[in-house]
Amino acid sequence: MKKYLWFIPFVLVPLPFLGYPFLLSIFVLIGIYTIAAIGMDVLTTWAGQISIGNAAFFAVGAYTSAILVVNFHVPFLIAFLASGLFAMIIGIVVGLPALRVSGFYLAVVTMAFGIAVQQIIGVFQITGGYNGIRNIPVPSFWIFKASPVYQYYIVLFIVFLIFIVLSRISFSKSGLALFAMRDSEIAARAFGVNSLKYKLAAFAASAALTGLAGSLYASAIGFISPSQFDLTLSLDLLAMVIVGGTGSVMGVMIGAAFFVGLPFLLSGYNISITIIQGVALIVILLFLPKGLLQIFKITDLFKKKVI
Secondary structure (H helix, E strand, C coil): CHHHHHHHHHHHCCHHHCCCHHHHHHHHHHHHHHHHHHHHHHHHHHCCCCCCCHHHHHHHHHHHHHHHHHHHCCCHHHHHHHHHHHHHHHHHHHHHHHCCCCCHHHHHHHHHHHHHHHHHHCCCCCCCHHHCECCCCCCCCCCCCCCHHHHHHHHHHHHHHHHHHHHHHHCCHHHHHHHHHHHCHHHHHHCCCCHHHHHHHHHHHHHHHHHHHHHHHHHHHCCECHHHHCHHHHHHHHHHHHHHCCCCHHHHHHHHHHHHHHHHHCCCCCCCHHHHHHHHHHHHHHHCCCCHHHHHHHHHHHCCCCC
16 A cells, blocks of 8 residues: 555646636646656566657647547547557557667658548648647536636546556566566567567557547647647657656656656746756656656765665
């Protein structure tokens, strides 16, 4: 039970800001990007694969949910699950040929896929073309009203469920196989690990989580267009994992807060947020290789390594 206690402060976060819906909406976005960044973390930290095309799955989830809710009046919960499922199917279809390469080549393939999806979305009428889809309703269930507080707790609950599932998988046979493959694919194959199978599973899981985040994003923002799902978004998701701390939901949350919350905090000042984030990324890579989460173990930086 102790490993779940760190979620308690996040349950209390909205209470001081109940009268500030704008700030609560920022917390909602941080939670949504946390889910998307967890999808990136599963692929990079768990499977050791680099993707620069996860914005495509974010877009697939957002548009699937928006089209089902707006055009076909499908309940949000069904649209939400359909978004994750459809993104996962797309991930499998793309992953089958893409995962036969690795490293730089995989990054190029996924980048091309992300750009292609963005252009394809702008062509079809059902997606609203380059004008996008407007007036996407905020979901409400039973006695719960469509408010930022309600959205925050829904997103936090989903993050908590993902944390539980990933915690269990990490100690399972599949989790150990992924970690072994990440450390040395040749050694993993020698022990009977089907590397293509586990790479594809990680790719599908990453796509599904990112698609679910896209569904939540569409309902939270209320408007989506192809320009929101460009290459920059994919790079931001990867940077969130690096800045916050790989292999940790808490670390990914910190990274998402840094890239989503910081621009709003500094919006009133004449400061280039891009320069700040770029410099921070360089400093973190040099001095905090495990991300900002390492600050909580700052004493480790001053310990001499025996080996």
